[in-house]
Amino acid sequence: MDIAQALAVIDRLCSGPxxxxHARTDAGTAGPGYVIAELQTSEDFREDGARWEEVYEQYECDREALAQRLTERWGPPQVFSLYSVLERSLEGEDLPEPWASLSGHVTDVTLWRPEDMGRWISLGVSQWDRELPFQLLAVVTDLAPP
Structure with missing residues (x-):
């Protein structure tokens, strides 16, 4: 992963409106009050499931490396589990985006809320299904996690 490029994407999302x-952007997907940037996407695992663990560990390491750089800027993050959000969503509760949809494919996020920005910035590793690619996601939103 190119950390400088990922930081540039996050900076652009944090400073822009x-x-x-709902829209598809050059960075990923967006909706009212949020943008989900796809910083990195792996290969899929349909042909080679043996690499799954290795790629998963690499994506977690990449998230941690990027989180260290963001921590230098904004201080210590929170780690926010999306499990309860998924559970509440499955029980029929209407939860705000991007949190509701993220909970279906991201286990937890590393989360900051810089006071001078008024936005929530999070990093998460996404995988929709064990055969599908991993994605390192950055989320910028003005909506607090539920």
Whole structure:
């Protein structure tokens, strides 16, 4: 992963306006009050499931390396589990985006809320299914986690 490039994407998302409508952007997906940037995407595991653990560990290491750089800027993060969000969503509770949809494919996020910015910034490792690719995601939103 190119940390400098990932930081540049996060900086651009933090300084720009958040969208008012759902859209696909050059960074990833967006909706009212949030952007989800796809910083890195692995290969899929349909042909080689043996590499799954290795790639998972690499994505977690990449998230940690990027988190260290963001911690230097904004201080210590929170680690926020999305399990309860998923559970509440499955029980029919209407939860805000991007948190509701993230909970279906991201276990937990590393989360900051810089006071001077008024936004939540999080990093998470996504995988929709064991055969599908991993993604390192950065989320910028003005919506607090539920």
């Amino acid at each position: 958040l969208p008012a409508e």
